[in-house]
Amino acid sequence: MKRDAKRVAYLMNHMEQVDFVGEVVSGVNEGVGEYIIPIEIGSPPIAQHVIMDTGSDLIWVQCQKCQQCHSQFDPIFDPARSSSYTEIPCDSSACDRLNGKQDCDHERSCSYRASYADVSESKGTPVFETIVFGDVRILNMAIGCGYTNKGTFGHQAGIMGLGAGPLSLVYEIPVGGFFSYCLPSRDSQVSGSLVIGKEAISTGSVWVSLLSSIKNPSFYYVRMIGLGVGGIRLPISEDIFHLTELGDGGVIIDSGTTVSRFPKVAYEAFRDAFIAQTMDIPRAPGVDLFDTCFSLPNTIDLPSVSFHFWSDIGEVSLVIPPRNFLVAVDNMGTYCFAFAPSPASFSIIGNIQQEHIKISYDTVGRTLGFGPDLCM
Structure with a gap:
């Protein structure tokens, strides 16, 4: 602190x-x-x-x-x-x-x-x-x-x-x-x-590195290195999230995209790990771009979901609360895993996963902060 x-x-x-x-x-x-x-x-x-x-x-x-x-x-x-x-x-x-x-x-x-x-x-x-x-x-x-x-x-x-x-x-x-x-x-x-x-700047934030792309200079890229489920970082290669010198790949944080997307290999590993830890929850048919949905009872324990980034102090993680990774798609208790495969080599962190988190940008120092819940 x-x-x-x-x-x-x-x-x-x-x-x-x-x-x-x-x-x-x-x-x-x-x-x-x-x-x-x-x-x-x-x-x-x-x-x-x-x-x-x-x-x-x-x-x-x-x-x-x-x-x-x-x-x-x-x-x-x-x-x-x-x-x-x-x-x-x-x-x-x-x-x-x-x-x-x-x-x-x-x-x-x-x-x-x-x-x-x-x-x-x-x-x-x-x-x-x-x-x-x-x-x-x-x-x-x-x-x-x-x-x-x-x-x-x-x-x-x-x-x-x-x-x-x-x-x-x-x-x-x-x-x-x-x-x-x-x-x-x-x-x-x-x-x-x-x-x-x-x-815009507050204490208590987790700061990660901001990157730039010569191909898409208007986008804010973060140096993501992995995904986690149940407190364990998954064995997904960091190369999947790498932003190349030519501006290909990388991970964009974007307020204008609703659903986060990851390249197919990363998404499937992420989804399958979540399914493996929720085998006791009744499944429901997929809805639109969501292929993993559940019929949730009123109270249930869910595994944690986390994003892993690189910062100037090494690896840091952001734990995503359940309301930011399961979204209601009807009034009958159907919730879907709020992620999708990316149609390209890049990833996007969408606004569902950003809800109730103070996102701070230092565009000069090239860092981005994930802060405590200050949106209430």
Whole structure:
């Protein structure tokens, strides 16, 4: 604990004294598996609800007049009614960061295109605009005004990118590269939090190494080395989780993915070990991408599940509580093992496994902390 307290003191002395604290709510009741952040945009400010995403950088919302827009609960933002709206010019550094100059020669306007793993995308005009996040008003924030948006955004106005790229909210404002979030249960009416600034760091966290990929620079990779069941680390090769110099493989921690996924060899070893220690629990048919489900009685002892990582002090482990690895799929007592095989060589730690854990990011020191349950 002394070492942990010293680390917090060090971090506090090396960051800007600026705090942004906002609310995070589950999107399950609104038809999405991600988490939602309420913000306000423009002058006068208009309420917009956006999906929190650590796997992308740009903040964008749908804008009038849409060429192709999905249905959303909030009124679509109208730039013509905002006195703080300014389009980003072609000769600006912000347009450079967006790689948005391809249309400049013939239209003389910067553009953006944000693409996502599920083939969803948003295209439109990057602008400087005023954003209200929590109790803080941010002037001249570079965001996207989306005119062509298609994919699985539920009924939300857009995306808040918190990724590792230069247009992320974390990098656009002076907070020293520190942020944290605490996700409430997906079926909860209670709010969690997103904190950007000095309050993001707390004592009691387990700190692990953050890695970068030249292939996917916006993603946060953690140095995972294994999986455990029942207090025993499984004999899975660390190479399965290795991030190569070319940017292949690795383990991404992502707020925008719901279910954690591991390469097939690792997933099957993990699943089979869990099944071997739950032979006395009645099985149920698989549901959707879950192939291992159970009919659970009201009270039962379950084996622990753990993730194993490498840190600057050696191997550390994170024990996952049962509510983060068994999810209810109906009202009849059917619960499924909340993991799936990855269709590729990389792994993803999804938001189900992150619930009720304070996840702290030190993007400068390249570490990530798993803290105690502070989401209640």
